[in-house]
Amino acid sequence: MLAQEFMRNALVAGSFVGIACGLVGWFVVLRAQVFAGDALSHVAFTGALAAAALGIDIRAGLFLATILGGVVMGALGDRARADDVVIGTLFAWTLGLGVLFLTIFTTNGSGSNGTAGVRVLFGSIFGLSSTDVRISVVLAVAAVAVLAVLGRPLLFASLDGAVAAAQGVPVRMIGLVFLGLVGLVAAQATQAVGALLLLGLLAAPAGAAHRLTGRPSLGLGLSALFALVSVWLGLSLSYVFPTLPPSTMIISTAAGIYVAAMSLSPLRRLVG
Amino acid sequence: MPTSSVFTGLSWNPATDVHALFTYPFMQHALAAGTIVAVMAGVIGWFMVLRRQTFAGHTLSLTAFTGASAAVLAGVPIVLGYFAVCGLGALALAGASGPRRSQGTESAATGSIQAFALGLGFLFVSLYHGVLNGLDSLLFGTFLGITSSQVLVLLVVAAVAIALVAVAARPLLFASVDPDVARASGVRVQLLGLGFLLVLGLSVAETSQITGALLVFALLVTPAATAQRLTTRPLAGVVLSVALALLVTWLGLALAYFSVYPVGFYITSLSFALYVLARVLR
Numbered sequence: 001m002l003a004q005e006f007m008r009n010a011l012v013a014g015s016f017v018g019i020a021c022g023l024v025g026w027f028v029v030l031r032a033q034v035f036a037g038d039a040l041s042h043v044a045f046t047g048a049l050a051a052a053a054l055g056i057d058i059r060a061g062l063f064l065a066t067i068l069g070g071v072v073m074g075a076l077g078d079r080a081r082a083d084d085v086v087i088g089t090l091f092a093w094t095l096g097l098g099v100l101f102l103t104i105f106t107t108n109g110s111g112s113n114g115t116a117g118v119r120v121l122f123g124s125i126f127g128l129s130s131t132d133v134r135i136s137v138v139l140a141v142a143a144v145a146v147l148a149v150l151g152r153p154l155l156f157a158s159l160d161g162a163v164a165a166a167q168g169v170p171v172r173m174i175g176l177v178f179l180g181l182v183g184l185v186a187a188q189a190t191q192a193v194g195a196l197l198l199l200g201l202l203a204a205p206a207g208a209a210h211r212l213t214g215r216p217s218l219g220l221g222l223s224a225l226f227a228l229v230s231v232w233l234g235l236s237l238s239y240v241f242p243t244l245p246p247s248t249m250i251i252s253t254a255a256g257i258y259v260a261a262m263s264l265s266p267l268r269r270l271v272g
Numbered sequence: 273m274p275t276s277s278v279f280t281g282l283s284w285n286p287a288t289d290v291h292a293l294f295t296y297p298f299m300q301h302a303l304a305a306g307t308i309v310a311v312m313a314g315v316i317g318w319f320m321v322l323r324r325q326t327f328a329g330h331t332l333s334l335t336a337f338t339g340a341s342a343a344v345l346a347g348v349p350i351v352l353g354y355f356a357v358c359g360l361g362a363l364a365l366a367g368a369s370g371p372r373r374s375q376g377t378e379s380a381a382t383g384s385i386q387a388f389a390l391g392l393g394f395l396f397v398s399l400y401h402g403v404l405n406g407l408d409s410l411l412f413g414t415f416l417g418i419t420s421s422q423v424l425v426l427l428v429v430a431a432v433a434i435a436l437v438a439v440a441a442r443p444l445l446f447a448s449v450d451p452d453v454a455r456a457s458g459v460r461v462q463l464l465g466l467g468f469l470l471v472l473g474l475s476v477a478e479t480s481q482i483t484g485a486l487l488v489f490a491l492l493v494t495p496a497a498t499a500q501r502l503t504t505r506p507l508a509g510v511v512l513s514v515a516l517a518l519l520v521t522w523l524g525l526a527l528a529y530f531s532v533y534p535v536g537f538y539i540t541s542l543s544f545a546l547y548v549l550a551r552v553l554r
Contacts, residue, residue: 034380085497089543092490093494095490200386203384247394258384
């Protein structure tokens, strides 16, 4: 399995994407911002298709759109926690724009008609080039670094925003930066599992970790571990059974872990 | 997109243009279906926004895609897949939520359900070879080729959904605004929540046949959110929400008829513009 270059690329990129998603996802779930992550994943779709329609590099559109989307959502919402109606209306429109770009792209574009949309929606982890891999490694490391710096105040602000603000923590600013970070990770995960499925990597491992433990350090570790296991197991399954698409297998594994954690959650009292 | 094949251009004579809209049977069907869907989405969406269940609504709308692709793969009528899988999705969501759960855990569960459902949908699509064009219309909908029997099914389902909400309107409103007090005065909040999710699933399954799984949301959430910006009175809000949904649907269909761009783009953009307008005004 490891002899194939596309498989090595997929594993390396997938691992880094998984770790970043697991760590950022833990905070997303803690802050009850899964819906914002959902919206950002759709922004990713529109951004990528806009880039495709304009004929520029898809990655540029992807990252620009999601990071911008995160910041806009943070700015519009109350106390940098966008409320779900604002998110909902904003991204319903974003999807409409995405459809427009898809139409422009498929009517003007040549060659790869139609498949670009599907690739963006459902990912193409087996089609990553070594440049893609390098980019995703660098971005994952950057995201984790930002999170490491931001970690303590972010945790404080997430658990008790009012007290944190009273203590002089810039709660609003942190919320904005965090949503931008979620956007970055979403764009990166779009390349691996696709815009529609990245929510699974963001929400399921983190949700499972939250069900098992309330301790932040342990939870973060578990979340990253679960995401990593999902990627590895999903990729292996898809390699062994080529008819099964890799992104589906990754998400199914993550969902399986979540269900397992749910049935184990009485254990939580023992772990702490 | 098949839209381009009906591009006839605008004559700039209002009478002939409006007449042209109603000339073809497919356009009559599209307008009828759009009207039914808009009325239902306006009513159900108002309650959905009030109950802050937009995330659940979006998740259900995406399970509609799974249902459709499962039906295509199994060779059964797509309508069946829509309704069956959306019903299952509503049950799963109701199971994942509960009064004792924190908001974060609940949204994590919803997100996991959504991603899993989409993953399954993608699996079904890839198991069923050569459906790439169909995939686009499953996700983004088409208002072309709606048959009169489809319109009839839409009408029946919409009537059932609206009737159910109308019957339960008072306790549902009570339970949505203040669940704790409602529970204390004997309203069966949990049962109502489950029932509402099922109705939401039903209407989403229906709407996605016209707008596609990805755009249901535009009709469900945006007109309702706009209405709630403008008025807090329940009855006026529901009526306004329906009116806005109708307006954007009709305008969107008409614009799509006279241009090459997809109807989903027009409906979402129009409703978003109205929302922004409402936010600026209020």
